[in-house]
Amino acid sequence: MSDAASIRHTPAQKAVLAALQQHRQPLSAQVLHSAMRPQHSIGLATVYRSLDALQKSGLIQHRITLEGTTLYSLVRHDRHCMTCLHCGQSFPINTCPVADLEAQLQHSNQFKIYYHTLEFFGLCESCSVQNE
Numbered sequence: 001m002s003d004a005a006s007i008r009h010t011p012a013q014k015a016v017l018a019a020l021q022q023h024r025q026p027l028s029a030q031v032l033h034s035a036m037r038p039q040h041s042i043g044l045a046t047v048y049r050s051l052d053a054l055q056k057s058g059l060i061q062h063r064i065t066l067e068g069t070t071l072y073s074l075v076r077h078d079r080h081c082m083t084c085l086h087c088g089q090s091f092p093i094n095t096c097p098v099a100d101l102e103a104q105l106q107h108s109n110q111f112k113i114y115y116h117t118l119e120f121f122g123l124c125e126s127c128s129v130q131n132e
């Protein structure tokens with residue numbers, strides 16, 4: 001998995017990411033472009049180029065509607081797991097216990113959250129049996 005913090009984005013790519021995060025729903029490049037226009041003077045071609053680059057870095061995904069419109073949205077990289085300190089195995093947690101917290105943080109702080117990681121450390125079942 002790539003470390004998102006180490007990825008360098010152009011200002012246009014950052015603006016596209018921020019706009020997608022703000023809308024929280026899939027958007028077409030045209031809608032995205034007009035939504036960004038009040039703050040950013042970015043041409044539609046640059047929006048397309050940024051979308052393409054972001055898609056290649058795995059941050060966004062697209063789907064095509066029945067009408068043939070391409071809609072872009074953020075890929076969520078949320079990860080929740082329990083990791084055993086003894087054998088190193090990770091066990092995924094399939095529900096998100098912090099979805100409400102994330103929404104709350106995003107509201108009360110001027111911080112756009114793209115994804116989160118939640119990891120619990122301890123001993124898995126087979127390792128705790130061995131340790132007894």
Ligand SMILES: [Zn+2]
Pocket residue numbers: 084085086087088089123124125126127
């Ligand atoms: Zn273990």
Ligand SMILES: [Zn+2]
Pocket residue numbers: 078079080095096097098099116
């Ligand atoms: Zn979560």
